[in-house]
Amino acid sequence: MLDLFDKYAIFGAFWMTIKLTIFSAIGALVIGTVLAVMRVSPIAVLRRLGTFYVNTVRNTPLTLILVFCSLGVLYILQVNLADPKSPTSIVDNNIRWAIVGLSVYHAAFVCEALRSGVNTVPVGQAEAARSIGLTFTQSLREVILPQAFRGSIAPLGSVLIALTKNTTVASVIGVAEASLLMSEIIENETASLGVFLIFAMGFVILTLPVGMLFTTLSRRLAVKR
């Protein structure tokens, strides 16, 4: 079983999983925050746009989004994210489009996580802020958002864990991450439970600390009420 580690770049594949996770997490956080602000803003059009985005993306299978990015946007609409002349352009394009797809998909969940954080703030806090004469920006900055971020740590952790596991879907468009390598190994060697357990444990190791970290953080930073 151990010779598999010599024969195949298992750690390399997991490194790709980690890279996909980190870059997509950053992308999803940026898009998701913008969406969350849109969804709580006083402008009806922006609110509707945010809602439309979340409802659409949340109900679309991630597989469909990634396959569309690759087959549709990259190959048919010819939108390249890498220099088409470079020798690694196919690989780079797939990786980058996978990151874009993962970001776009998880942004909807980040938005909902942040919004649920805003929902943990009791109404009285906003009323109190207004009654002592804070403006909208001030009350948001000094009273609402600090509590909201602390309230959304746990759901954000759930999104990050889901994202880590969902990077496997990138294998469908040929990104060489852990699950693609596993399917290669069980095709070439044997479909033994051991191979599955190696990869499964890899994901447990990746997600377990994240879960514990975010649980601790959310407990420690929770607003005592």
Next chain:
Amino acid sequence: MSAQNVLFDAPGPRARRRHAILTVVGFVLAAGGVALVLWKFAAQGQLEPSMWTSLFTADVWTAYLIPGLINTLKASAISIVLAIAFGLVFGLGRLSQVRAVRWVCGVVVEFFRSVPVLLMMYFSYRYYSNNGVFTNELNPLAAVVTGLTLYNGSVIAELVRSGVFGLPKGQAEAGLSIGLTEGQTLRSIQLPQALTAMLPALVGQLVVILKDSALGTAVLYPELLQAAKDIGTAYSNTIAAYVFVAVIFILLNYGLTVLAGRVERRLNRRGRGPRKGGQTTGVVGAGTVEAPIDDIGRKGLYTGDANNR
């Protein structure tokens, strides 16, 4: 919309002007986005009417869309039934009086919740076909159902557990005080209430199953996404086919989401919905994101528009 005013004061003249400007900006953004997509489509000839009208010929429906949709629904239906059975067994196992049972069930549930569904599908597909567990035709379906059942079953197990924990303590105490054993209390008093309370989350889980069934395309299961790919190859209208199938998925899932909301409101009206404060706190393991989030802070500050609650 009136609840909106908790966060914002009634706008004065300057704020109204600012809002008007931002409204225009919003419209421009939306229109710009749509225009960009249409322009890109047109540049590659994807707006040709024939690309889209071919989707509405009888052949496309009988040969691709309807079989694909049936396969997607079939895999989802089998998975949800098996997942509920799995979830009940392991959810109750985690509440068992015997420490060993509790521990084993806990490990199983946590393990399958943190392993990607696709990994389970790849493995079980290869395993089934190498060992001839099912017929060749059944292998892809079996692999999809295996992956979906193990993952969603674990999530449902957690729902069962948190549903029981969410009940007021008095329920169990009342059961014990009239002389029922721990097991009887769980079965006849706590579980029925917990199951009713978790109904909305269960419907929400159906959305997850329906979406994840699209992973079946990776193990050659001829479901709806695969149908889109095949249509794209046969009629060279990949973009149109994917967009259309996406719309089908969105409508199905949105319908289920609305249904979940209805069920929840109905339960709440009858005072039997999920109880506040009883949900497990902390990060929801590897679980889905939808269900836990909607349960957090139901009585908290309310901002978005009313349609989405």
